[in-house]
Amino acid sequence: MNNFEFSLPTKIHFGKGKINQIGDYIKTNGTRVLIHYGSERIKKSGLFEIVVESMKNQGINFFELGGVEPNPLLSKSKEGIDICRSNKIDFILAIGGGSVIDSAKTISLGIPYDRDVWDFFINKATPKSAIPIGVILTIPATASETNSTAVITNEAIHSKRHIKNDLLKPVFAIMDPELTFSVPPYQTAAGCIDIMAHVWERYFVDQPQSYLLDKMFEAVLKTIIQYAPIALREPKNYKARSEIMWASSIAHNDMLGSVGDFACHGIGLQLSALYNVTHGASLAIAIIAWAKYVYKHDINRFCKFAESIWGIEQNNMDPELTACQGIKATEDFFNSLNIPTKLSEAGISSDQIELMAEKAVDNGLGYLGLGFVRLYKEDLIEIYKLAY
Amino acid sequence: MNNFEFSLPTKIHFGKGKINQIGDYIKTNGTRVLIHYGSERIKKSGLFEIVVESMKNQGINFFELGGVEPNPLLSKSKEGIDICRSNKIDFILAIGGGSVIDSAKTISLGIPYDRDVWDFFINKATPKSAIPIGVILTIPATASETNSTAVITNEAIHSKRHIKNDLLKPVFAIMDPELTFSVPPYQTAAGCIDIMAHVWERYFVDQPQSYLLDKMFEAVLKTIIQYAPIALREPKNYKARSEIMWASSIAHNDMLGSVGDFACHGIGLQLSALYNVTHGASLAIAIIAWAKYVYKHDINRFCKFAESIWGIEQNNMDPELTACQGIKATEDFFNSLNIPTKLSEAGISSDQIELMAEKAVDNGLGYLGLGFVRLYKEDLIEIYKLAY
Missing domain, CATH: 3.40.50.1970 (Rossmann fold)
Known part of the structure; x- marks a missing residue:
């Protein structure tokens, strides 16, 4: 730990x-x-x-x-x-x-x-x-x-x-x-994705992992997966709203540790700063594109995620397949909440990619990714392309 | 929630x-x-x-x-x-x-x-x-x-x-x-049981349960089940010691809620106050006897515990069997850490039962059990008997 x-x-x-x-x-x-x-x-x-x-x-x-x-x-x-x-x-x-x-x-x-x-x-x-x-x-x-x-x-x-x-x-x-109760469906969904993103940033980091924190990450992710759809269907469902509310605080007040990668936040930030995309919605796009670009850095970790969060059976012959299935399940879940995972769907044209990549690394460090894969401007261009 | x-x-x-x-x-x-x-x-x-x-x-x-x-x-x-x-x-x-x-x-x-x-x-x-x-x-x-x-x-x-x-x-x-690293095996084991007890007291309460908190309870319990044996075998295993240490704080600083039953603590307290039994060891005895006495109050909850913590497959024809298997698995685990679960093994003779039962309810309330089953002196006599 x-x-x-x-x-x-x-x-x-x-x-x-x-x-x-x-x-x-x-x-x-x-x-x-x-x-x-x-x-x-x-x-x-x-x-x-x-x-x-x-x-x-x-x-x-x-x-x-x-x-x-x-x-x-x-x-x-x-x-x-x-x-x-x-x-x-x-x-x-x-x-x-x-x-x-x-x-x-x-x-x-x-x-x-x-x-x-x-x-x-x-x-x-x-x-x-x-x-x-x-x-x-x-x-x-x-x-x-x-x-x-x-x-x-x-x-x-x-x-x-x-x-x-x-x-x-x-x-x-x-x-x-x-x-x-009165938060509209779009904001509810975007908020839930933000919560998941806070766990995601902490989940995909290099060693040492913690068994306890992993289980707590899973607790928060599964809670959102369970209750976000209910809160969309039944906005006044107290149980759903309370589970989401407490999960949101736990996910990002350092109770689950402060070590994280936060590249996805950096990638999403540009969509918000330049095009005013809602924070949670920008993260849906960022998470999926980022995952597609970096999963080979630690396929086992992505397989564990696929298995423990989505119940996808580990394919020992082809772990890459399991990893990609986990990413796909995440993307499908975001879409099921009516949150797009493509830049094109957010109305951002592809000629903005270079500008976004440049702005993303203009953070005093010159790169994104604090704990998993370090990403420079060229990487970000590829990631934003994957988001189309 | x-x-x-x-x-x-x-x-x-x-x-x-x-x-x-x-x-x-x-x-x-x-x-x-x-x-x-x-x-x-x-x-x-x-x-x-x-x-x-x-x-x-x-x-x-x-x-x-x-x-x-x-x-x-x-x-x-x-x-x-x-x-x-x-x-x-x-x-x-x-x-x-x-x-x-x-x-x-x-x-x-x-x-x-x-x-x-x-x-x-x-x-x-x-x-x-x-x-x-x-x-x-x-x-x-x-x-x-x-x-x-x-x-x-x-x-x-x-x-x-x-x-x-x-x-x-x-x-x-x-x-x-x-x-x-230098905590002796007996104290390590007793400490781990204390940690589990803090979750146990919160887990077995009447409604409303929380999905998120249930998952977090499981996170702590599984962490102890995973790492207590390792810490006993390898006292200088940093990972085991760190997982146990953070689990201990989380279990009982109200991060997982303050609502609990706390009857087991009340039952164990007498063993410590009257016979100076180590706190954690007294809880091992208390938990098992208490569980045997009260499980029928909410068999489903005990079945859920058996299934999610011990991986015991739910027997739909005989849920009582599943519930009892979960209690037995817990007792076996305590014993595997060399902590006895019987009063006789702790050297306390059965003629002390009435005194202990009387002292247990002399707490300003007149009973034990704040959130599951309310236990009076007569109940406690039966529970202490079950501990022989």
């Missing part, structure tokens, strides 16, 4: 009805709160009203900033930083999924920093402090509600970058599965 | 060589430290010296109190409280397994409390503060290094009680598997 560091200071309040105590959870952390959110859906659904009432009962002042979009923009976070400074905000409440939470995290870093918050995303500076944030999770996918990561898009230069820092772990996360 | 609350603020430093930074980890938390430990083994092994050197390099003052025994005694903790008060200790470093950590936790609660620390264990008072503690784990079993629980024996009245409070979560835990 690899060495690791782990802590999860975020207080998780998981389950039905937890939303009703929101005022209590906030009052020990702040008195002047920015409520940060995405679409107006939270007002139509009544969620916003519940939150505001609970805060008013605790005498908490609040300001609001909505309009965070998928693949959240630096400009929106900067708008938030200005509002927070002007109004002496001491706590940020993010209501939403990964995009809103990451935007809130960016604001929380920017408030006490007197230069450009983007500095933190390009390793030009290291954060020293941040305003505390809390989360009401409405779309389970990125695990941002319990992890130390934020991803933001600097739209001026078409660049999507991430930061990882313990200061970014929220002080609390309300994970009430009923709040996800 | 059940509602739950979860956080894990303890900073876990897991892996080979982590022990060498101990001074760094302490210095941000305290400057006058009590080193609390069990046997002199840590001095012979050189571990104590490494710790002391690292602390000296950081200018940290230290005092020491060894001699904590398995089933740690209240009197020892009180001795620690006196030493800490006299020497203005601001941090406690526990070097050991669950017993030492629980003794340290008891000291940490007692220092700022001006009455008898036992009050907290009999619900006569609720702790308001505690001195921070850190852990160097040398025996993986109880998960006390990352959880909020302490168990202590008040030897004056032969009573073993527990407390659960977030104040008791250590600020850091060094989990270096190499430190467990």
Whole structure:
């Protein structure tokens, strides 16, 4: 087993009805709160009203900033930083999924920093402090509600970058599965693929593997495979929504280790940054193309995946066949959730391949792949071609 | 899935060589430290010296109190409280397994409390503060290094009680598997059974079950079944020791939920409190006898256990047979680790049964079993009889 560091200071309040105590959870952390959110859906659904009432009962002042979009923009976070400074905000409440939470995290870093918050995303500076944030999770996918990561898009230069820092772990996360009943099928499916991708990135790494972690990876993957279709068919199925919600946090808050390859995230990132493809959908495309390109690096590992996740019987005469069948089963599963696995289906023309490959390795390292196969621009061109 | 609350603020430093930074980890938390430990083994092994050197390099003052025994005694903790008060200790470093950590936790609660620390264990008072503690784990079993629980024996009245409070979560835990190479076979085996017991208590509860948690329970149980025999055969097998060590924390720090039945712990507790049977060994006896008494409450659940953990094919004509085969397989496994599953083998005579049953329900509730079958004194007499 690899060495690791782990802590999860975020207080998780998981389950039905937890939303009703929101005022209590906030009052020990702040008195002047920015409520940060995405679409107006939270007002139509009544969620916003519940939150505001609970805060008013605790005498908490609040300001609001909505309009965070998928693949959240630096400009929106900067708008938030200005509002927070002007109004002496001491706590940020993010209501939403990964995009809103990451935007809130960016604001929380920017408030006490007197230069450009983007500095933190390009390793030009290291954060020293941040305003505390809390989360009401409405779309389970990125695990941002319990992890130390934020991803933001600097739209001026078409660049999507991430930061990882313990200061970014929220002080609390309300994970009430009923709040996800209204997530539309496409976002539900994309979120589920994101969850699987977080495990995938950790599963396909070089030695040493861990027996325990492998079994836990399988636990998360099988949970999504079991419950994503149910959540699509029956959006108000509490069991399905709760299994997916807890799986999402476990998959990417380093409880299952922080060592991963993350090439697929790098490949998908370009589809989001350049063409605004939903994060989870971009990962479906990236995972399948990547797997087709790299599986020969460790055929046994791909065979194990095929067997333990998809129940595909190991073909000892032709392990390559087993490996490819596992990849195909994964692709079929993504498609069964109505998520395309081809760039062409996402409306991206093939003359963009070189640009995407170039941007993908423009990450300060010059390559993708931290733990399995190192991929340079030429490799990425081949991978993007495989995605057609 | 059940509602739950979860956080894990303890900073876990897991892996080979982590022990060498101990001074760094302490210095941000305290400057006058009590080193609390069990046997002199840590001095012979050189571990104590490494710790002391690292602390000296950081200018940290230290005092020491060894001699904590398995089933740690209240009197020892009180001795620690006196030493800490006299020497203005601001941090406690526990070097050991669950017993030492629980003794340290008891000291940490007692220092700022001006009455008898036992009050907290009999619900006569609720702790308001505690001195921070850190852990160097040398025996993986109880998960006390990352959880909020302490168990202590008040030897004056032969009573073993527990407390659960977030104040008791250590600020850091060094989990270096190499430190467990020297754990003797009996303690290794007893620790592994304790780990399995923590999952067992959570597995056999009434609805609602969680698909994800079931898979994670299986992950932990199968890890122990796979690696306990290896650790006994090859004490210096790093992989085996590391898998067991991480499994131990996961099993009982509420990462897999806090809802459990805990009747087996209550049954085993009497064997430890009255006859000083090692905690893990007492659980082997308790689990098997308990299972034989209650399995009819949910035969399907016991069949699922038999099938998924032991690979026993479900006998649809006779599910009771499958259930009993699963219990038998568990008993055989415990015995294969040289841990007895009979009271007679532990040298406890049958005329003690009534006393044990009486003590077992003298827990403020009047019964055992929080989530599966509620057991009163008469039930416990039958269960202890089944243990002969």
